[in-house]
Amino acid sequence: xxxxxxxxxxxxxxxxxxxYYNSVTEKGRASAAxxxxxxxxxxxxxxxxxxxxxxxxxx
Numbered sequence: 001x002x003x004x005x006x007x008x009x010x011x012x013x014x015x016x017x018x019x020y021y022n023s024v025t026e027k028g029r030a031s032a033a034x035x036x037x038x039x040x041x042x043x044x045x046x047x048x049x050x051x052x053x054x055x056x057x058x059x
Contacts, residue, residue: 007025014022021035022028 011025014024018028020028021032023032
């Protein structure tokens with residue numbers, strides 16, 4: 001699982017926002033994957049639930 005492997009040595013130099021979202025540590029990769037999947041789910045829900053626009057009836 002995610003806790004089985006220690007972080008690589010270069011992970012000690014990561015600070016700030018990149019500490020949680022990076023491609024070096026397993027925690028960072030998992031966080032980036034969650035953000036990606038969550039964003040895709042939000043886009044899906046937005047387009048699925050938005051009201052459809054119907055053209056006005058011509059008289």
